[in-house]
Amino acid sequence: CDGWDSCPVSAEETRAAFEKHRPTHVIHLAAMVGGLFRNMRQNLDFWRNNVHINDNVLQAAHEFGVVKVVSCLSTCIFPDKTTYPIDETMIHNGPPHESNFGYAYAKRMIDVQNRACFQQYGVQYTAVIPTNVFGPHDNxxxxxxxxxxxxxxxxxxxxxxxxxxxxxxxxxxxRQFIYSLDLARLFLWVLREYDEVEPIILSVGExxxxxxxxxxxxxxxxxxxxxxxxxxxxxxxxxxxxTASNAKLRKYLPDFKFTxxxxxxxxxxxxxxxxxxxxxx
Missing domain, CATH: 3.90.25.10 (UDP-galactose 4-epimerase, domain 1)
Known part of the structure; x- marks a missing residue:
């Protein structure tokens, strides 16, 4: 899990972290994550923990007046039975792969909550969808x-x-793999420049x-x-x-060079x- 000190499963701990740091912008990476086989064993845990984490972070962001939140989704949230390449418009078109449905549905709910926050409060919370991330400091x-x-x-x-x-x-x-250092550069671009509530896929090309x-x-x-x-x-x-399309990313950043x-x-x-x-x- 990524976060200030620990995973913000508790609403009280999350509020305390926001109270302490008073952020104006948040990159939300906190999550219960794991590989294929852990997901297959613990779908309920992945669902419950991630739903709690995401709601706590987005609600605290609203309460403390955060200007922008960039959350992190995953390509595993897309429908299992689909046409390729997948793109940002297809997230909710059908059930995800059964191997990690708990994690996938929890991550989809971030997109739902972002849209609802914008509709109700006019706040700019968005999400990115990286493909398979790797790099130094991984698990x-x-x-x-x-x-x-x-x-x-x-x-x-x-x-x-x-x-x-x-x-x-x-x-x-x-799989499409993205180097964590490239992803970090793209996260900062999204935080500073990307002004849509709709998510954006961050990936190398097909x-x-x-x-x-x-x-x-x-x-x-x-x-x-x-x-x-x-x-x-x-x-x-x-x-x-x-297979994910990065056409939307390339529309914004046609010259971005991946490692x-x-x-x-x-x-x-x-x-x-x-x-x-x-x-x-």
């Missing part, structure tokens, strides 16, 4: 983390212990969608792993693809190795 927990940090940690251990690398799933699933196998190969190369790579097809792939994927992977792997003892894992 590298193998069981509960997201796919890339989990792969980095697994590969590090496989190299250290001289064992094969086991990748969960077939490796065929497709042409940069990669297979999990390609991503795993990039991690293997970056960490110099020489052993065997085994794909465990008894483990779920999750949604096969979630090349392999460079971003190398920087993330180097950070993890250098900070292994203190990294979240």
């Amino acid at each position: 590298f927990n193998i069981e509960d983390g997201h796919v890339l940090p989990g792969l980095i940690h697994k590969t590090y251990l496989a190299k250290k212990e001289g064992k094969p690398l086991q990748v969960w799933g077939s490796g065929r699933a497709l 042409e940069d969608e990669l297979s999990i196998k390609f991503a795993a190969d990039a991690v293997v190369e970056a960490l110099g792993f020489k052993g065997d790579v085994i794909y465990d097809t008894s483990k779920a792939d999750g949604q096969f693809k979630k 090349p994927f392999k460079q971003a992977i190398k920087e993330t792997c180097d950070w993890f190795v250098a900070n292994y003892d203190s990294a979240r894992k």
